[in-house]
Amino acid sequence: MSEKIVLIDGHSILNRAFYGVPDLTNSEGMHTNAVYGFLNIMFKILDTEKPEYLTVAFDVKKPTFRHEMFKEYKGTRKPMPEELRQQVPVIQDVLEAMGITIVKRQGFEADDILGTIAKMAEAEGKEVTLVSGDRDLLQLATKNIKISIPKTKKGGSEVEEYHTEDVIEKYGVTPVQIIDMKGLMGDTADNIPGVAGVGEKTAVKILKAFPSVEEAYEHIEEVEPKRARELLRAGKDMAFLSKKLATIKTDCELDYSIKDAKLENIFTSEAFEWIKKLELKSLVKKFDSEAMNKAVERPKNFKYLKKKIEVKRFADELIKDAPEVVGVSFFGDEWSNSGVTKKKNKKKSGGQMAFVFDDISAVSLEDESDSTNEYLFLGLSLSYEKNGEYETVSILKNDETDGDFLIETYKKIQKKIPHIALIDWKNELHLTAVAENLSEDREAPLQMAFDDSDLDRLFNKISDVSIAAYLINPLKDSYGADDIARDYLDMTIPSYSERFGKSRLSEIVSEIDDDYLRESADEEKNVVINNLLEYTGELSYVAVAGYKNLESTLEKTGMIKLYREVEMPTAYFLYQMERVGVKADIAVLEQLAKKLDRKIIELESDIYDLAGEEFNINSPKQLGVILFEKMKLPFAKKTKTGYSTSADILEKLKKEDPIISKILDYRQFTKLKSTYAEGLAVFIENDKRIHGKFNQMITATGRISSTEPNLQNIPIRMEMGREFRKVFKAKDGFVFLDADYSQIELRVLADMSEDEHLIQAYKNGDDIHRSTASKVFHTPFDEVTDLQRRNAKAVNFGIVYGISAFGLSQDLGTTRKEADEIIKKYFATYPAIKAFLDEKVEEAKETGYSYTKFGRRRPVPEIKSSNFMQRSFGERIAMNSPIQGTAADIIKIAMIKVARKLKEEKLKSRIVLQVHDELLVETSVDEIEKVKEILISNMQSAAELKVPLIAEVEQGDDWFEAH
């Protein structure tokens, strides 16, 4: 058996993959579909061919000789779409990471390179498989050179294969004659002109009689039919030029030798990194665990301390050495007390955060006495530089080295070390609190582990690399140790799930704990122990090794101030807010649930009666069939995977049939019951409070998000739903003060756009929507109608969202044309706003980012898309993000100012919720006036805008009353 070589036409296959695979992007907005398709095709070919050698050829985007000759023909070609162009260097990097030989040579076309190598290989007696998406290469087919053309058909891909005889069978000419064919008939795809008037039929006829174009012209008198003869005569120059253009060269001078293209293991760890970065999850399986775990470069010098005395000695020495910075990680599990499976964050994929979020349907492991503990502390790791190298020490919590002891040790170290680097400080604060057994007193969440007597000092001392990475790119979906290592240390470390699968860290620890202490572990256990300790060590190692790079990037991008003065304090006060929680009255919740239940049951039977049968009302699919097929209601308006039954569609059908309003009510009530009545109940802990999470590293714009449960979407707009705000109560001796900003986003717009009209209106304290209506519709201020005001309000919202005529028309219930008119009038009235929005779009196009007033940035990759819809989306993002993001910055600043003031004044009042433009403060009755003043003054002075920043405060015993 002779050896095999596979040659791939890089651009052609990438192109085919791009158009054959639906658009895919990773979490950063990188397009990956072409890369994904390319790799799939390549893997499939390698699987079937099992070659010894592999080479991929690419064109270089510079005019080559052959390009030069017919660039006037190729000049008409459409440029490559941006989404594809981005992927060209990526696939080359991936292939390189796989150790695959890539040939791209200035001055040569990929076709010519492939032709040359194919002939070279054939001459060496090898079997050649040439993979390309188009048929240009068929001329190279011989009995040793096979042309493979992958076809992307639904339900899997097929490959068309051509040796000499296959070409003859299909085209009626030999491979070599394909060149002559093209000389005669041309090739529209390649813009080869051919002889005018000669098509496939004639060309084949001629080439049946004469083996080549040259011979046909030599015996031109014998060419039949006569018409063809005349055409040939007229187009002689074209025929020869075309043939030349169509000829693939096989004698290029390449600095290439086949033995260098020897195919080795392509599933390298470098390639695995790429696959993870691109988030091509289905390809991950192809990499064996060896490739996954074999690091390019791995942290080393791991130590594990077990005895108290060892730890003490270590701490003393560390303090004596006094490194500038130490990486620290408190590790453990987050856990739930409710016995109910908590929902995980939807947005997680490849990497995970340092701690495991897993369900706890199983009986809790230990420590049942204190079921209010949300977190389980398991140990501590420290990492620092010594003699030019990093050393890392892990200590598991055990009977000797218990929580108190470890906290004491850490406190000692922290006091003497100027700088601490860590991953996800907020999480770590929770774990230190647990380690200290602060759980008894959650309302005084001042932890011993961190000296918070001087907050400025604290915020400057701590570096949270996760937050830094979020600021640098807020589009990622996780900022765990593995992510930081990959993105900033150029290092591969396994993610949590790669190491431990779905097990919780506490399970791993309890498995090995005793043996680890006794040093009596067998081989197998040692693997587990090492795995665990490596993992825990990496948490602090990555923090200390990565923080410099991250912080210098923050400096370069102008975000260091935002990081130090906004994000780090935010992390700290969010921790405090989570720890304090908000009181929830389960009795109110149960009452509401009962009320809803009664209504739901009633509605349900009414709906069945009206429909004439029972069905699942919650199934849009079944509902659609009932409404639009069985009941034949008109306007089965929208479809995607069926009929749309969304509220705005149903709303329009209300007068058609009484069933519609019943369904709308049913929807509303079941939503309230499942999401709020039942949903909230499971989160009420033993202290009668809900300790939701406020995530700082989720949103693209800088807002905070709320989960488990989401406390930022408690109903308010509908009467019935609004009742749920009565669940949230201030504890005894306290009331709620609820402070919210008035139209913060529009005020930010006024400030950033510097529009005089808007600024003046705000300075006057005018009703802003009325003012807009008055100006846009040329109506005296006092004569503005309700409709005009409503329309103006919708436009103001639209502006903030990144206006589009269609979106506005949807909202107003008018035509696109009318909406367009209104927008035109608006921009005529407020030219500075128009200029501002245009400028933001331009800026995003030029820099790739949107920026807030405080320097926070958001990448907008969509804005360069060749797809109209995507690009428009990018433009709206570019208009909205600076506004929404700046408002988010402002409320973060306000929150920090308020929380600091409460602390400085040693008040008992605490912020318990943040809802984007609102702060809810559980206020001690004796502090009401003071806190009111603190809220208003600090919120209003959070930013210097060109318009007044207004905050309004209300008071109540529950959230219903206070808002």
Place this chain on the structure above:
DNA sequence: GACTTCACG
């Protein structure tokens, strides 16, 4: 796990 729907700012 994708898709719909709907709660909030």
Place this chain on the structure above:
DNA sequence: ACGTACGTGAAGTCA
């Protein structure tokens, strides 16, 4: 011609 408002999270259905 394209088919939408910006930013989130949770629950339910269905394959």
